[in-house]
Amino acid sequence: MEWIRDDRPRRIKLISTGGTIASRWQGTGYAADASGDDVLATAALPDDIEVEVVDLFNVNSSRMTTARQLALLSAVHEALADPDVAGVVITHGTDTLEESAFFLDLHHTDPRPVVLTGAQRPLGTGDGDGPGNMYDALQVAASVRGLGVLVVFDGVVHAARGTVKAQTLAAAAFADPSEQSLGKVGFARVDVRRRPDRPAPLALPRAATAEGPGTLPRVDIVTHHSDGDPLLLNAAVAAGAQGIVLVGTGAGNATPEIAEAVAEAVSQGVLVALTTRVHSGPVAEMYTGGGAVDLVAAGAVLTGTLRAGQARMALVATLLSDVAPGRRDALLRDLLNGPTRAEPALAAGGSGSRFSGAHASPAARQHAALR
Ligand code: ASP
Numbered sequence: 001m002e003w004i005r006d007d008r009p010r011r012i013k014l015i016s017t018g019g020t021i022a023s024r025w026q027g028t029g030y031a032a033d034a035s036g037d038d039v040l041a042t043a044a045l046p047d048d049i050e051v052e053v054v055d056l057f058n059v060n061s062s063r064m065t066t067a068r069q070l071a072l073l074s075a076v077h078e079a080l081a082d083p084d085v086a087g088v089v090i091t092h093g094t095d096t097l098e099e100s101a102f103f104l105d106l107h108h109t110d111p112r113p114v115v116l117t118g119a120q121r122p123l124g125t126g127d128g129d130g131p132g133n134m135y136d137a138l139q140v141a142a143s144v145r146g147l148g149v150l151v152v153f154d155g156v157v158h159a160a161r162g163t164v165k166a167q168t169l170a171a172a173a174f175a176d177p178s179e180q181s182l183g184k185v186g187f188a189r190v191d192v193r194r195r196p197d198r199p200a201p202l203a204l205p206r207a208a209t210a211e212g213p214g215t216l217p218r219v220d221i222v223t224h225h226s227d228g229d230p231l232l233l234n235a236a237v238a239a240g241a242q243g244i245v246l247v248g249t250g251a252g253n254a255t256p257e258i259a260e261a262v263a264e265a266v267s268q269g270v271l272v273a274l275t276t277r278v279h280s281g282p283v284a285e286m287y288t289g290g291g292a293v294d295l296v297a298a299g300a301v302l303t304g305t306l307r308a309g310q311a312r313m314a315l316v317a318t319l320l321s322d323v324a325p326g327r328r329d330a331l332l333r334d335l336l337n338g339p340t341r342a343e344p345a346l347a348a349g350g351s352g353s354r355f356s357g358a359h360a361s362p363a364a365r366q367h368a369a370l371r
Helices: 036-041 066-080 097-106 130-141 231-238 256-267 292-297 308-320 325-337 362-369
Strands: 010-018 023-025 030-032 049-059 085-091 114-117 149-153 156-159 183-186 189-192 219-223 243-248 271-276
Touching: 010 036, 010 066, 010 130, 036 049, 036 130, 049 066, 049 130, 066 085, 066 097, 066 308, 085 130, 097 114, 097 149, 097 308, 114 130, 130 149, 130 183, 219 231, 219 308, 231 243, 231 256, 243 256, 243 292, 243 308, 256 271, 256 292, 271 292, 271 308, 271 325, 308 325
Parallel strands: 010 049, 010 085, 085 114, 114 149, 219 243, 243 271
Antiparallel strands: 023 030, 149 156, 156 183, 183 189
């Protein structure tokens, strides 16, 4: 593993959005209310780092919306317009952190990192994890390049793509159940084993510019289960959904009736992505009789190893992009599945192995070339 480090003083922009890391007791429960400065004040600062705080909003992240995610995307864009900024840290509630991180990653063209972090324990608790996560996130934001958007939590560096909240309360809140993490941070070191696979990034959508968000697309998630029928999927279409994530059982299965409803939705121009409610592994076309074979034949797009929240963000990003409607399916496929790997993504770990683009996909290498 290589230690990526640069000893120059670095300016980091800290964008504060709320979450448990900013939460205080409200009499009946916790809610986000501390400012970015208050949150920052709880943490030690790594050497030679200056931090500038932007208070963007202050919510528990179960209240996240596409409008807020677009505001976050423009705040990141604005922060990185300053060439003296070395990287961006975003404090965010952990509940939907994986959604915002992936949305930002799909639009991230800059070699400088954007690092999301948060906490499982509220502000000001003696045994809180917020200060340590903040320190680590600042350290990573000041140290790495060309890795896209990252999640730094409990000493682990995760790629945005594929990472999900995997623990409701434990400090090790995040994991990609289908892939190893990128690396780790601790003892003033950042060790990164591999570059994440990322598709070519999208342009900043018009909705994230000064023109404002305008009308945003409705994208729903519908989960299959025993006794499941097409009622909720049809209700989503009737409610005006332009995209639907169908969360199948197993490797991505449902029923013949649901396959028919998917075909009908797709014929009306609705984009349908197919994921699974299983914890890890890819969706795959194995079964007919309402299985993924029939759902794909009906027009659903497989999500690889992405789970519902991130699949939904890929649909939102597709619908916000200005590709022609006839090209949306192809774009969605790219965003969901990333670039095709020429080689296994994970370089062998251990001392002596190098952090390099040698194992990176063509798109990742193209991205690295932007550095
Ligand atoms: N409910 C909180 C939120 O997502 C949880 C957290 O931040 O850890 O805002």
